[in-house]
Each structure stands twice: as C-alpha cells, then as structure tokens.
Amino acid sequence: xxxxxxxxxxxxxxxxxxxxxxxxxxxxxxxxxxxxxxxxxxxxxxxxxxxxxxxxxxxxxxxxxxxxxxxxxxxxxxxxxxxxxxxxxxxxxxxxxxxxxxxxxxxxxxxxxxxxxxxxxxxxxxxxxxxxxxxxxxxxxxxxxxxxxxxxxxxxxxxxxxxxxxxxxxxxxxxxxxxxxxxxxxxxxxxxxxxxxxxxxxxxxxxxxxxxxxxxxxxxxxxxxxxxxxxxxxxxxxxxxxxxxxxxxxxxxxxxxxxxxxxxxxxxxxxxxxxxxxxxxxxxxxxxxxxxxxxxxxxxxxxxxxxxxxxxxx
Amino acid sequence: xxxxxxxxxxxxxxxxxxxxxxxxxxxxxxxxxxxxxxxxxxxxxxxxxxxxxxxxxxxxxxxxxxxxxxxxxxxxxxxxxxxxxxxxxxxxxxxxxxxxxxxxxxxxxxxxxxxxxxxxxxxxxxxxxxxxxxxxxxxxxxxxxxxxxxxxxxxxxxxxxxxxxxxxxxxxxxxxxxxxxxxxxxxxxxxxxxxxxxxxxxxxxxxxxxxxxxxxxxxxxxxxxxxxxxxxxxxxxxxxxxxxxxxxxxxxxxxxxxxxxxxxxxxxxxxxxxxxxxxxxxxxxxxxxxxxxxxxxxxxxxxxxxxxxxxxxxxxxxxxxxxxxxxxxxxxxxxxxxxxxxxxxxxxxxxxxxxxxxxxxxxxxxxxxxxxxxxxxxxxxxxxxxxxxxxxxxxxxxxxxxxxxxxxxxxxx
Numbered sequence: 001x002x003x004x005x006x007x008x009x010x011x012x013x014x015x016x017x018x019x020x021x022x023x024x025x026x027x028x029x030x031x032x033x034x035x036x037x038x039x040x041x042x043x044x045x046x047x048x049x050x051x052x053x054x055x056x057x058x059x060x061x062x063x064x065x066x067x068x069x070x071x072x073x074x075x076x077x078x079x080x081x082x083x084x085x086x087x088x089x090x091x092x093x094x095x096x097x098x099x100x101x102x103x104x105x106x107x108x109x110x111x112x113x114x115x116x117x118x119x120x121x122x123x124x125x126x127x128x129x130x131x132x133x134x135x136x137x138x139x140x141x142x143x144x145x146x147x148x149x150x151x152x153x154x155x156x157x158x159x160x161x162x163x164x165x166x167x168x169x170x171x172x173x174x175x176x177x178x179x180x181x182x183x184x185x186x187x188x189x190x191x192x193x194x195x196x197x198x199x200x201x202x203x204x205x206x207x208x209x210x211x212x213x214x215x216x217x218x219x220x221x222x223x224x225x226x227x228x229x230x231x232x233x234x235x236x237x238x239x240x241x242x243x244x245x246x247x248x249x250x251x252x253x254x255x256x257x258x259x260x261x262x263x264x265x266x267x268x269x270x271x272x273x274x275x276x277x278x279x280x281x282x283x284x285x286x287x288x289x290x291x292x293x294x295x296x297x298x299x300x301x302x303x304x305x306x307x308x309x310x311x312x313x314x
Numbered sequence: 315x316x317x318x319x320x321x322x323x324x325x326x327x328x329x330x331x332x333x334x335x336x337x338x339x340x341x342x343x344x345x346x347x348x349x350x351x352x353x354x355x356x357x358x359x360x361x362x363x364x365x366x367x368x369x370x371x372x373x374x375x376x377x378x379x380x381x382x383x384x385x386x387x388x389x390x391x392x393x394x395x396x397x398x399x400x401x402x403x404x405x406x407x408x409x410x411x412x413x414x415x416x417x418x419x420x421x422x423x424x425x426x427x428x429x430x431x432x433x434x435x436x437x438x439x440x441x442x443x444x445x446x447x448x449x450x451x452x453x454x455x456x457x458x459x460x461x462x463x464x465x466x467x468x469x470x471x472x473x474x475x476x477x478x479x480x481x482x483x484x485x486x487x488x489x490x491x492x493x494x495x496x497x498x499x500x501x502x503x504x505x506x507x508x509x510x511x512x513x514x515x516x517x518x519x520x521x522x523x524x525x526x527x528x529x530x531x532x533x534x535x536x537x538x539x540x541x542x543x544x545x546x547x548x549x550x551x552x553x554x555x556x557x558x559x560x561x562x563x564x565x566x567x568x569x570x571x572x573x574x575x576x577x578x579x580x581x582x583x584x585x586x587x588x589x590x591x592x593x594x595x596x597x598x599x600x601x602x603x604x605x606x607x608x609x610x611x612x613x614x615x616x617x618x619x620x621x622x623x624x625x626x627x628x629x630x631x632x633x634x635x636x637x638x639x640x641x642x643x644x645x646x647x648x649x650x651x652x653x654x655x656x657x658x659x660x661x662x663x664x665x666x667x668x669x670x671x672x673x674x675x676x677x678x679x680x681x682x683x684x685x686x687x688x689x690x691x692x693x694x695x696x697x698x699x700x701x702x703x704x705x706x707x708x709x710x711x712x713x714x715x716x717x718x719x720x721x722x723x724x725x726x727x
Contacts, residue, residue, distance in 0.1 A: 051569045073571050076569060076571040085562045086562070087561065087565065089324070089328055091331040091332060100320065103320045104320070104321075104567060104572050
C-alpha cells in the first residue's frame with residue numbers, strides 16, 4: 001500500500017540558514033509517526049511545508065498522492081492540523097468556533113451541524129458548547145483546538161507539539177486522545193521534543209536535529225543503534241560548575257559518552273554496574289556531591305545522545 | 315464567495331461582542347451627537363423639544379368657539395407645553411412656519427362658531443373647518459398641537475349633541491306650548507336632520523408645509539460624528555487581520571482549503587460589514603431617537619455603501635503598512651482625528667483652503683458633502699460625483715493594500 005505521506009528530500013532555506021536540510025521519510029496509513037527533536041531542530045518548519053504554509057526551497061512531499069507544491073487544495077482537504085498555540089476566537093463559543101472552522105473546511109448545512117455535535121461529544125464539551133472560549137480553562141481550550149483539526153475527518157492529522165506549556169493532567173488527556181484517534185483509524189504526524197511522548201505514542205519515530213533527519217525507525221530499531229549501552233544520570237546541585245567532572249569522566253575507559261543537562265551529567269556506558277564505582281570515585285576526589293543516580297535501559301534519549309553528542313533537552 | 319462572507323460575518327460577530335469596541339463605535343458618536351444637540355438646542359430644527367412647542371393661532375372666527383379654542387390653547391394647564399402666539403394673518407402665519415419659526419399654525423376660519431351652532435333657524439349649509447398647518451421637520455410637536463385641537467372638537471361635538479337631545483326631549487314631553495308643538499317639531503326635526511349632516515363635516519383639516527427646509531445644525535454634525543467614528547471602526551477592522559496573524563488563527567485559516575485571496579477579501583469584507591453596521595445603527599438610532607431626517611433613502615443607502623467602501627480602503631491600508639495590532643490602534647486613532655479635522659467631521663462641513671484640498675483624500679470629506687446634500691433634499695443624481703469619488707478612493711486604496719500585503723508576506727506564516 002502506498003504511504004499516505006511521502007517526504008522526498010525536502011529543503012527549506014531562510015537566506016543562508018538551512019532550517020530543513022533534505023529530509024525524507026514516509027508515513028503509512030494508520031500509523032502514529034513522531035518527529036522527535038530539540039527546539040529549533042526544524043520540526044515546525046517541516047510541518048509548515050507539509051501544511052502548504054511554506055513553499056519548500058527544493059524537494060517535495062506527496063500527501064495522498066498530491067504534491068504540496070502544486071496540488072495544495074487537495075492536500076489541505078486531506079490534512080487536519082492542531083497547531084502548537086491555541087488558535088481559536090475567544091469571543092465566540094466553542095460551537096461557533098467549530099461551525100466557523102467547519103465552514104472553512106467546506107462543510108455546511110446538516111452535515112456541519114451533525115459533525116459539530118459529534119466533535120463536541122468527542123472532546124467532552126457538549127455541555128459547555130455555548131460558552132465563550134475566553135471562559136474556558138487552558139485544558140478545555142486545548143480540547144477545542146484539537147476538535148477543530150478533526151472537523152472534516154482528515155485522513156492525516158498533524159499535531160505540532162500540542163503539550164508544550166500545559167499542566168500534567170491536560171497533557172495526559174491529549175496523549176490519551178491521540179491514542180484514541182489512532183485506534184479509530186486516524187494517521188497522526190506528531191512533533192515533540194519529549195522523548196517519553198514519542199516512546200508512548202509512536203509506531204515509528206524520526207529523530208531530527210539541525211534540520212537533518214538523523215534516524216528513523218521503530219523504537220526498537222532506534223535503540224538498537226546504541227546497542228546494549230545503558231544511560232547513567234548523575235544528579236548534581238544547581239549552580240555547580242560540572243565541567244571539571246565532565247572532563248574527568250570522559251577519560252574513564254568505562255564511559256562511552258558524557259554530556260550535561262538540567263543539573264545533571266548524562267553518561268552512556270556499556271555496563272552501569274562496572275562504570276558506577278569509578279564514576280563516583282572521580283566525583284568524590286574532585287569534591288562533587290552526587291545527590292542521586294538513575295540507571296536507564298537503552299531509550300530514545302540515549303539514541304539522540306549517541307547520534308548527536310547532545311542531550312535532547314539541550 | 316460563500317467563504318468570504320463567512321469570514322466577514324465572523325469578524326462582525328467578534329467585533330460586536332467586544333464591549334469596548336461597541337462603546338467607541340456606537341455609544342461615543344451617538345452620545346456626542348446627543349450632547350451637541352442638547353448644548354445647541356438643535357433637535358428638531360431649532361425647537362427646544364416637547365416643552366414650549368411653538369404654535370401660531372389665526373382666529374378669524376372671533377366668536378364663541380373660536381375664542382374658546384384660543385383660551386384652551388393658552389390655558390395655564392398647557393402653558394408649559396405650548397408657546398402660543400396669535401396672528402390675524404393666515405398667510406403671514408404660514409410664512410413663519412415655512413421659515414421654520416413654528417411647529418404648527420392653527421387657522422380657525424371665520425364663521426366657525428355659526429357653522430357649528432346655527433343661530434335662529436338658519437342652518438349652515440357648510441361647516442367651516444379648522445385647519446392645522448404642520449411643520450414637516452417638527453412632526454412630533456405638530457402632532458401634539460393636532461391632538462389638542464382634535465380633543466377640543468370632540469368636546470364641542472359632545473356638547474352639541476347633548477343640547478340637541480335635551481331640546482328634543484322638551485318638545486316630545488310637551489314642555490313647549492301645544493299650539494307651537496307642530497311647528498316646533500317640524501323645525502327641530504328639520505334642524506336635527508340638517509345638523510346630523512353637519513356633524514359629519516365637523517372635522518379637522520391638516521396640511522404640511524412642502525418647503526425644502528434648510529437643514530438644522532444637527533443634520534450637519536450628526537453625520538460628521540458618524541463619519542469620524544467610522545474611521546476608527548475601519549482601523550479596528552484592519553487591526554483584526556494583524557491580531558489574527560499574531561494569535562495564529564490567520565495561519566490556521568491558511569491551512570484550510572481556503573485560498574489566501576479568499577482570506578484577504580474575507581477580512582476586507584468583514585471590515586466593510588462592521589463599518590456598514592455601525593453607520594446603519596447610528597443613522598437609524600438618530601432618526602428614531604433624535605428625530606433626525608436623513609433624506610432620500612435610496613441616495614442615503616448608496617452613500618453609506620460607498621462611504622464605508624472608501625473608509626475600508628483606509629482601514630486595510632493601515633493594516634497593510636503596520637507590523638503589529640498595537641500600531642494599527644495608534645495610527646488608527648491618529649487617522650480618525652486627522653481625517654475628522656481635514657474632512658470636516660468636527661464642524662459638519664468641508665473646510666476651506668488647503669485643509670479642504672487635503673481633506674479630499676478622506677472619506678469624511680466626500681461623505682460630509684453627501685450627507686449635507688441629502689439634508690438639503692438632494693437625490694441620487696445630485697450625489698453621483700460623491701459616489702464616484704468614494705468608489706475610486708476604495709479601489710485605489712484596496713489595490714495598494716493587497717500589493718503591500720503580498721509583498722510583506724502577511725498571508726504567510
């Protein structure tokens with residue numbers, strides 16, 4: 001079966017800066033595909049090109065067989081978009097917002113009315129449908145924001161970092177709704193810089209950094225890239241200069257890679273139990289107080305660290 | 315086209331739910347007009363309202379009923395409501411009304427009393443009729459006078475019928491000498507028959523002056539304020555484009571199967587609809603609540619459509635050259651005041667000299683000319699140059715706006 005999305009050597013340049021550097025990937029119908037990468041990696045620029053908002057500098061993408069460069073109307077009818085920021089009209093009610101956006105997707109009459117009612121039920125806001133958006137909580141607004149993307153029953157739904165800056169409960173709701181949508185047959189392209197979200201939701205993951213797709217595959221395929229290596233996280237107090245310790249740790253034969261982030265030092269090691277004594281010994285000799293140590297099985301963060309030399313949240 | 319109207323309608327609803335915007339769009343111009351009217355006492359073309367309604371009485375009857383009507387009109391009970399003057403010359407009185415010096419002229423014709431209460435055996439062949447000559451620009455005031463005179467006539471008729479019944483009872487009860495009964499009965503029967511006929515003709519004749527009235531000060535200043543705030547409104551409409559861009563709804567619109575041209579024209583339509591709604595509400599409100607007469611309805615409608623089009627052009631240009639919504643607000647207020655000054659909105663006329671020449675680029679200038687022409691009784695034909703100027707203005711400004719929007723990539727992420 002032909003993939004619903006085929007990205008072919010897509011490039012986007014802004015002057016001298018290459019935001020997206022010849023990326024290629026595809027998504028099969030019914031898949032959740034996550035584009036995982038740190039801020040500024042090129043995820044949103046990629047989504048913008050795939051939404052026909054930005055013209056690619058070169059390359060192309062086919063969505064349902066339609067090119068984003070010359071069949072934009074057909075592409076827009078296939079895709080639904082949940083933007084990172086809430087894009088709704090505060091002065092209108094949830095129902096009025098959904099009706100308006102439905103109209104923009106070409107719905108009308110009874111079909112629109114029925115679909116709006118279905119979506120209101122789906123996002124659990126049927127009883128608050130007449131209230132203005134400005135009276136909603138952040139989580140409720142997020143749900144309407146997702147509802148708009150579902151109105152015209154798109155074959156492919158883009159969700160661009162939908163959990164940024166929201167509370168844990170709303171985040172959980174969004175992740176659950178993505179799973180529910182996928183169970184109902186929706187194909188989802190999900191962008192995130194949270195490794196856990198990509199791990200939880202995705203059938204396949206594309207890791208993007210500095211505009212380049214550095215790896216794609218299932219979680220299993222990707223973690224095999226780092227072999228059986230484990231991740232050690234040393235939690236150190238804030239406002240401590242960790243550079244001397246990082247330098248010292250890099251010299252240890254039991255350590256493959258060292259990086260820093262969020263008041264911690266992250267190490268890729270072949271065997272945690274072998275590496276831990278010399279690592280803690282070095283820290284002690286240099287006068288560092290280690291508050292806690294985490295040992296993790298191979299995961300996407302380790303993959304990212306292995307491939308880029310940097311932590312995902314850098 | 316459908317999506318364009320849907321975008322426009324959405325903008326209209328969003329703006330009309332913004333209380334602050336409503337205050338500036340509707341309440342402020344209406345309050346200013348009202349305040350100006352109260353300060354200058356200009357409502358109803360110079361009358362001071364429904365107290366002291368000016369009325370001229372021409373009493374040519376100079377008999378019982380004519381004098382009684384004058385007394386009624388001058389009675390202490392009505393002294394606060396009516397300011398009554400007597401004049402013996404009906405032509406002179408009409409002339410005063412034609413010059414908008416009074417709300418109504420009551421003409422009591424000679425022989426009115428005799429025609430209602432025939433003396434001796436003479437029944438009048440024709441009942442003389444009281445005439446009320448009404449000022450068309452003060453119809454409510456004139457209506458008050460008419461009501462009072464009608465009430466007087468009703469009282470007269472009631473009294474007369476009561477008298478007739480009493481006389482008839484006397485005769486039929488034999489209270490007149492028997493030798494005169496036959497003759498009296500014949501006379502009264504004849505009189506009743508005649509007077510029953512007369513009753514039908516005891517009515518009021520009203521007429522309305524057909525002069526082309528000179529518009530009151532309010533008729534200049536009310537459209538001036540409406541046009542002044544129209545410019546603010548269109549800047550608000552243009553601002554919604556940048557606000558949508560800032561808040562992400564414009565980007566989202568562009569991800570739907572809606573062309574960027576449709577979105578842009580939809581936003582222009584929204585601004586146009588908002589301006590049109592504002593002007594329509596202001597005109598209807600001032601017509602209903604302040605009794606302002608806006609002239610030929612068709613010519614007025616076309617003037618509204620074209621004036622709002624011209625103003626929309628400026629609103630969109632402002633949005634096109636601004637970078638942020640806040641800039642549109644600041645420049646919009648400046649434009650509102652500047653255009654109001656050079657376009658004559660503050661004083662209800664077109665300014666002379668250089669200011670007038672500069673003012674020609676504003677919708678205020680042409681709109682003011684249009685409204686003033688309408689107030690003087692002008693029609694569609696008279697306003698053709700105004701329509702043309704406003705449409706050309708709209709076409710040029712909207713074209714420039716579209717070019718600037720495209721060049722700045724305002725319809726791209």
